[in-house]
Amino acid sequence: MKKSLLVSLVFLLSFSFSSAVLAEGKQKPKIPSSVMEISKENTYPNPTQDLPYLQPSELTRSLIDTSDVPIENPDLIRILNESTISDAPLALGYRATVFLGEWALNYESTETATNWEYQKINTNFQDNRGGKLPVQVHYKQEGQKIVKGGLTAKVPEAEHVKKMMLLKAMKKTNLPLSFETIIGAGTKKDQVYNIPPKKLGYLYAYAPAVNEKGKVTYGEVYLVLKGNKKSIVVKNITSQGIGAWIPLQDHASFGFVTSDRPR
Template identity: 55%
Template sequence: MKQYRFGLQLMIIFLLILSGPTEFSFAKGQQKGAIQLPSSVVNIAKENTVPNEMEDLIYLKPSNFTKELFKSSNEAIDNPNLIRILNESSINKSPLSIGMRATIYMGEWPLNYKSAETIPNWQYQKINTNVYDNTAGKINHQINYVQQVQKRVKGGLTGRVPHSEDVQKMMLIKAMEKTNLPVATETVIGAGTKHSQIYNVHPKRVGYLHAYVPALIEKGEVTYGEVYLVIRGTQRKIAVKNVTSQKIGAWLPIQDHLSFSFTAN
């Protein structure tokens, strides 16, 4: 795929000239607390013995040239990688281009993703259990969470779709915008990670403190289309043909967050 895109750029280089510096921003939540965290879910980013790397969700703002092209498109284009290619290029409006006519095929792309629902699963995957047997005890015994072994929890798409990496990135960006939660394709909880919350195990009881990594199930629809760059004299536009859509879902773990469940039998 990389070779194909590189060849594509070479093919249209005679029309394209590098533009100025490219603008970019990070995906940001638009409404904090769109999904309310229950009291059982805590942020352990400071305590985690293995720092998690944030997903590479830098996505480009369309340049003026790209915005001009988008106005002519019959489909919305949100794919960061496609925006990047368009941002890196410009076409001069010179008198010599008046008679120019060209239609350049840029390939089939996932154009946009529309979210249908975003549902939390606070107990997506159990990663740890701390146990204390107080059946012979006469007073309460206090326990707290201590991660025994390092755990890596992965998410990902629930089905196969073309250009899965592009689709997954668009779904991550959309989920972050909706929830303002640090979702990712995976999260790591390091051995020795602790939390100060205390749980009491009464006499004649066995206490079990379970820790889970929470996640979101993101469901929606991705739209695909064949993208063409059309040049008619000084006019430049994007044409999208053979548009299709496909429903897709993804599990997105919430980084550096844990959900606790305590029982005493």
């Protein structure tokens, strides 16, 4: 009986762990074969999007832990990291409340999806209607293209919200994301596409992007000092739904079509 119970328990734990791994894996989209990286070929060198999670200092961590609302805003954490509060040996009875402002405190992601054809950036065309043999076409960017993402609605502290959404989306997808990416004129790929005789060939290039959706929480932040005790108090808490489009940097999705007639 005990052995049977133990086996059942191990099975349940294994199933739970596998389910968690699968659930985590679903968050990371598989890149289709039609999507290619063009960072080496791109004639416009995009700056690397580097937004590492800012590690709170020991003081900042102790303050954040006292808050009833999670604090993830990198800019607020940076301000707390740069602050110093000395312990006073004779601070008995000392009280102070410092208003640090109204902040976007955290972002909770509810949905992350990828549109591999977010925006068309280029078309390469070849006419083989008069030919007797197949001809080839390959990708060559005809003109510089700027692809911009952004928030889907106006919200307070928009730049802070964008940073938190970008950090969350990059962590969930493990993709190089940026709210702006540029594809330089003359960027090309060696991959060739064959156009049969008596056909027109169209090679379309698209910039992919991630659609991030979730909820941002705001609040008024106060630093409260009582003697040698320090804490963060958040008042007037509000939440708001928000979405964003975040382009995939230095990647292009290709679609090849042949036709009897001009498209």
